[in-house]
Amino acid sequence: MAHYDIVILGAGAAGMMAAIQAGRRGRSVLVVDHAKYAGEKIRISGGGRCNFTNVNATTDRARDRFLSANPRFALSALSRYTPEMFIAMVREHGISFHEKTLGQLFCDGPATQINTMLLGEMRKAGVTLVLETGVESVARAESGFALQLTTSSITCDSLIVATGGKSIPKMGATGLGYQLAEQFGLRLVETRPGLVPLTFETGALERLKPLAGIATDAVVRHGKTAFEEALLFTHRGLSGPAILQISSYWREGDAIAIDLLPHQDAAELLREARKATPKLQVQTVLAGLLPKKLAQLLGEQLDMAGMVGDFSDKKLAAVEALIKDWTLKPVGSEGYRTAEVTLGGVDTRDLDAKTMAARDVPGLYFVGEVVDVTGWLGGYNFQWAWASGYAAGQAA
Template identity: 85%
Template sequence: MIHYDVVVLGAGAAGMMAAIEAGKRGRSVLVVDHAKFAGEKIRISGGGRCNFTNIHATIDKGRDRFLSENPRFALSALSRYTPEMFIAMVQRHGISFHEKTLGQLFCDGPATQINTMLLGEMRQAGVTLVLETSVEQVSKEETGFALQLSTSSVTCDSLVVATGGKSIPKMGASSLGYQLAAQFGLRLTETRPALVPLTFETGALERLKELSGIATDAIVRHGKTAFEEALLFTHRGLSGPAILQISSYWREGDAISVDLLPNQDAAETLRAARKANPKVQVQTVLGSVLPKKLAQLLGEELNLPGMIGDFSDKKLAVVEAILKNWTLKPVGSEGYRTAEVTLGGVDTRDLDAKTMAARAVPGLFFIGEVVDVTGWLGGYNFQWAWSSGWAAGQAA
């Protein structure tokens, strides 16, 4: 039976980072993954360009951008391994990148460059990687852990669980991490799909079907939370960055509101149209500021016939309300099939924020998506993977 100082379960972003850092400390490290290739979610991320971090994923600006039962839990790791530190690694490997919007950094070339970089760093650190290998059993021993793999049996002093969440099952997502947490007595918070498109019931879909494929800038709100980005109508409901962001806060039964004219004074726009073009219908006015099909649907919903020149201020206020506060009620989401991440997971109360170690189980660590820490869209979840992986790698 082969013994390693550290075994990392999961060859994703967090797992590879933890392995690199542990290997740099001279630890013997084995990384195990059931997939055919390492870093599959990295490869498909960012439309194949990998949104590998966000310059705002910091202890200062990132305070409200990570969801958790304890939102402050992530700050320790984020303060010790910052976006600048990962950017330095990317630059050292000669990978060119650009800032897209809102601090999001993307590779200029294919996302596989990040995989190649991480695999190279693992090799340099002396890490052993085994793929297409499943974990059949894990048990605690007096001085560490024993693992029965599909290909062999190994023991280790430290076990790092970086198995990810339930999102995108076609990429090999599994519940192994949650099962191991439960096995060793760690608590779990509720898990649900996050950064995911929202869906409507059949009647609403029928009403909105003509809008499928149309995108428009909007501010989407749920309670006190709002995101200003693109909104996309789909044949199932709503998607686009603004919807993916709000989906992490939305719950079944809740409504969302949409401001279709972000940072514009709708009332002033309507009054100006009434004065300049009094002999046009309100739908025509809407079509001058919105995609035509969306303007047509809103015009039908308003059901306010006549020329805008004849509209009273009270009638204009009704039009303004639908432009600035269009209320929609999704019935669900597309689920883990298309969710970018999983909300919830291993309860942070049972983990040390500095090392990611399980408080009650010496040598056991949980990192990345399996933990109850979920970032905003736009590189935040990758930075959490790098930071939590780095933190565990210093201690495992």
């Protein structure tokens, strides 16, 4: 029976980083994944360009950008493996990249360059990678763990669980990591889809359907949380970066509010229209400020006949309120099928923030998306994967 110092379950971002770090320390490392290829979520991320980190994913700026029952948990790992450290690896491999808005870094070329880089570093570190291999059981052994794989039986001193969450099941996402956590007595925070488009009931969806394909800049709010990015209308409801971001905070039964004219004084614009173009219908005025079909829908919702020149201040205030505080009530999300991440997971109370080790199970570690740490859209979740993988790889 083969024995390894460390077995890592999952050949995604966190698993590969953990393997690289452990291998560099001279540990014998086996990475096991049931998928055909390593790093499948890396390959499709960022529209195929891999948004591999965010320059703002630092301890100073990231305090409010990671969701968790304990938002401070992630800061320890993030402080010891920074975006600059991953960027240095990217530069070393000659991968060209660029910064988009809000600190997001993308490859100039295909995302597969990041996979090639990580796989190359694993080989240099002497890591063994086994793909298309399932895990049938994991048990405590006399010293470490005994694993029954679909192809063989193995043992190890340390086990790093990097199996990811439930998002995008067509790419092979499973609940294995959560099952292992429960098996070894760790608590779980309820999981749900994150960074996911929102959907509406049939009546609201019928009203919104003519807008499918239209994108506009907006500020989307839920409670005290707000994101200013693009909003996209779809055949199923709402998507775009602003909606994906707010979806991580939204809960069933809640409403969201949308400012369709961010940084613009809608009241002043409407008063100017009343004075300059008094014979226009309000819908026509709105069409000068917003996409035409969106203006038409809002005009129908207002149901205010007559020329804008005849509108009282009270009527103009109602128009302004709709533009700046358009309230919609989603009924759900598109679910794990299209969710970029999984919220919730292994409870951080049961993990050591410095090493990612299970507090009460020597030799067991959890890293990446399987843990109850979820970042904002835009490279934060990859940086958490690199940082948590690094932490476990340095300790196991």
